[in-house]
Amino acid sequence: xxxxxxxxxxxxxxxxxxxxxxxxxxxxxxxxxxxxxxxxxxxxxxxxxxxxxxxxxxxxxxxxxxxxxxxxxxxxxxxxxxxxxxxxxxxxxxxxxxxxxxxxxxxxxxxxxxxxxxxxxxxxxxxxxxxxxxxxxxxxxxxxxxxxxxxxxxxxxxxxxxxxxxxxxxxxxxxxxxxxxxxxxxxxxxxxxxxxxxxxxxxxxxxxxxxxxxxxxxxxxxxxxxxxxxxxxxxxxxxxxxxxxxxxxxxxxxxxxxxxxxxxxxxxxxxxxxxxxxxxxxxxxxxxxxxxxxxxxxxxxxxxxxxxxxxxxxxxxxxxxxxxxxxxxxxxxxxxxxxxxxxxxxxxxxxxxxxxxxxxxxxxxxxxxxxxxxxxxxxxxxxxxxxxxxxxxxxxxxxxxxxxxxxxxxxxxxxxxxxxxxxxxxxxxxxxxxxxxxxxxxxxxxxxxxxxxxxxxxxxxxxxxxxxxxxxxxxxxxxxxxxxxxxxxxxxxxxxxxxx
Numbered sequence: 001x002x003x004x005x006x007x008x009x010x011x012x013x014x015x016x017x018x019x020x021x022x023x024x025x026x027x028x029x030x031x032x033x034x035x036x037x038x039x040x041x042x043x044x045x046x047x048x049x050x051x052x053x054x055x056x057x058x059x060x061x062x063x064x065x066x067x068x069x070x071x072x073x074x075x076x077x078x079x080x081x082x083x084x085x086x087x088x089x090x091x092x093x094x095x096x097x098x099x100x101x102x103x104x105x106x107x108x109x110x111x112x113x114x115x116x117x118x119x120x121x122x123x124x125x126x127x128x129x130x131x132x133x134x135x136x137x138x139x140x141x142x143x144x145x146x147x148x149x150x151x152x153x154x155x156x157x158x159x160x161x162x163x164x165x166x167x168x169x170x171x172x173x174x175x176x177x178x179x180x181x182x183x184x185x186x187x188x189x190x191x192x193x194x195x196x197x198x199x200x201x202x203x204x205x206x207x208x209x210x211x212x213x214x215x216x217x218x219x220x221x222x223x224x225x226x227x228x229x230x231x232x233x234x235x236x237x238x239x240x241x242x243x244x245x246x247x248x249x250x251x252x253x254x255x256x257x258x259x260x261x262x263x264x265x266x267x268x269x270x271x272x273x274x275x276x277x278x279x280x281x282x283x284x285x286x287x288x289x290x291x292x293x294x295x296x297x298x299x300x301x302x303x304x305x306x307x308x309x310x311x312x313x314x315x316x317x318x319x320x321x322x323x324x325x326x327x328x329x330x331x332x333x334x335x336x337x338x339x340x341x342x343x344x345x346x347x348x349x350x351x352x353x354x355x356x357x358x359x360x361x362x363x364x365x366x367x368x369x370x371x372x373x374x375x376x377x378x379x380x381x382x383x384x385x386x387x388x389x390x391x392x393x394x395x396x397x398x399x400x401x402x403x404x405x406x407x408x409x410x411x412x413x414x415x416x417x418x419x420x421x422x423x424x425x426x427x428x429x430x431x432x433x434x435x436x437x438x439x440x441x442x443x444x445x446x447x448x449x450x451x452x453x454x455x456x457x458x459x460x461x462x463x464x465x466x467x468x469x470x471x472x473x474x475x476x477x478x479x480x481x482x483x484x485x486x487x488x489x490x491x492x493x494x495x496x497x498x499x500x
Contacts, residue, residue, distance in 0.1 A: 066186050
């Protein structure tokens with residue numbers, strides 16, 4: 001190997017190391033952090049997961065939670081809650097029709113044994129138990145066609161309900177979870193659907209069950225004994241004492257999926273695991289999420305004064321007539337990670353305009369809370385926090401009905417919007433409080449952190465490009481030298497030939 005070749009190899013090796021370092025930096029900024037369990041980091045194996053507080057909807061952990069994935073059997077959570085909301089008498093007997101079973105012909109995973117047959121009758125309760133305990137496709141379709149009249153109409157109901165509960169990135173094409181390229185959800189959406197369902201006591205009756213027996217029917221002389229397939233609720237290697245219900249599913253495209261809830265010390269958590277590669281791995285991820293949520297978070301209440309106040313100009317036909325002061329309407333309770341201090345929480349209002357027309361409804365403005373990780377990642381704690389709005393007028397306002405009724409200059413009109421705040425005392429709160437000043441300071445610090453990270457990444461890219469340029473120059477020179485040597489060699493050969 002020539003000296004040039006050795007130098008090129010060294011340069012290429014250096015460039016490779018630089019590229020790998022940059023990749024680690026860039027990927028590390030987007031990769032989900034590990035879970036801190038018993039002083040050690042646990043690495044989630046599933047492709048997408050989410051951990052959510054059932055009461056508030058606060059996200060405690062997420063990995064690719066907004067990525068569209070196939071839900072498999074988790075679909076039946078939506079099927080079941082729609083049936084529970086639509087049918088009040090769960091002893092009602094439902095006829096099984098050929099159109100209910102036709103989409104399942106030739107598919108695997110019908111679960112119920114013996115399978116349902118056309119002309120059989122089965123109760124609503126039996127259908128719900130079979131759908132949620134053993135993920136029966138037969139009974140899911142019976143419920144779907146009964147509620148929707150046709151299966152297609154029921155699918156439309158499923159999608160409408162998904163939007164209603166905040167699962168707007170979900171599209172259902174069947175009631176059972178069989179694979180369809182256009183049948184998808186996200187970990188976040190599925191958690192929102194389960195969160196909605198958990199609020200219904202009727203749903204919990206079936207979701208919380210572990211066994212059920214379906215009595216003989218007009219077409220089946222034997223009892224059908226059901227046992228939940230969600231092994232956290234059974235005596236197994238995956239038993240989890242705090243689990244209150246769960247459903248699992250699997251298709252070749254979805255991998256193994258789980259949607260489950262657990263409760264401990266008054267705290268209810270929802271965990272969704274999508275595309276686990278193995279059953280043990282999926283249950284391990286599920287337990288790790290629950291343990292993380294129960295052991296690594298504490299409940300804190302943030303006083304409304306932490307939000308400070310934001311003041312906007314109050315106008316009438318674009319003419320200033322006073323001010324509107326926005327403050328938090330009530331204390332806000334969130335789950336805060338144990339390694340984060342309350343002082344690290346940043347409170348702010350969202351999109352409050354500098355001027356507000358007098359006739360504008362000011363009850364819709366909200367606040368939010370977050371903290372910033374050491375790497376600059378913003379972690380949202382709460383959003384849509386209700387704000388109260390107090391109007392204070394600059395000039396007396398004379399009532400058209402009673403000229404004596406006026407509001408003195410600088411006094412509040414004694415009314416608020418968006419919260420239960422007592423009438424004003426004739427003064428307005430400062431536009432920026434000490435709490436908001438701290439928030440601004442933290443925002444500046446966080447800005448510089450992010451700015452520094454961006455600068456380092458840019459410098460790294462420039463270095464890599466410079467090395468690439470140098471390597472290219474060396475290569476070009478080496479090729480030219482090789483061509484010149486080849487030309488000289490050809491010339492010598494030609495001279496030798498001529499002499500001969």
